[in-house]
Amino acid sequence: MEQSLPLDHVLWDAIREGDKASLGELYERYYRLLYRYGTRLISDTDLVEDTIQDVFITIWNNRQKLAIVRNIKAYLFTILRRGIHQKSKKDEFISDIETTPNLTYPEGKGNYEDVEYEKWLIEKLATVLKSLPQRQMDVILLRYYENFQTSEIATIMGITEKSVRNTLYKALTHLRTHIQPLDFILFIFLLLQTLGY
Secondary structure: OOOOOHHHHHHHHHHHOOOHHHHHHHHHHHHHHHHHHHHHHOOOHHHHHHHHHHHHHHHHHOHHHOOOOOOHHHHHHHHHHHHHHHHOOHHHOOOOOOOOOOOOOOOOOOOHHHHHHHHHHHHHHHHHHHOOOHHHHHHHHHHHHOOOOHHHHHHHHOOOHHHHHHHHHHHHHHHHHHOOHHHHHHHHHHHHHHOOO
């Protein structure tokens, strides 16, 4: 499993020692990421915000008993995911994939047809993703939208790394069968660009 960023560990140790300002800084560092992930799991933004607040309140209330955590980002995602599952009714728990992405091009690159095609492709992908079983959707979100490694996904979801790999394989197979081969290749290219590769 990947290590957290060094500052995360400094903040975590300070929280364990009772430094409330460090809790606030950790909150500021991860709020947007947690909110984005939470709102992809469920459309109820109030519930997501409340659950994020609860995550940090729980950390603070248990600061003297906190263990040393190797990957703080994965730890926060784990607690958030569990909290949302507990608070939401099963039929409310949905994945809401962004269907209107921000597509930006360097000046002089890309034309109207390119932009429209990419929007269409990503909207099509979002529709196909929403048809996945929840577990496959979770793995896709964590791997390709949140950029977690297999070991981190296993920790967050409470399953084995082998289960993560199998679930990811099934999800990608499903996507390939529902998206034309050229479109699928272009989607992967867009996804890698988004992740900075």
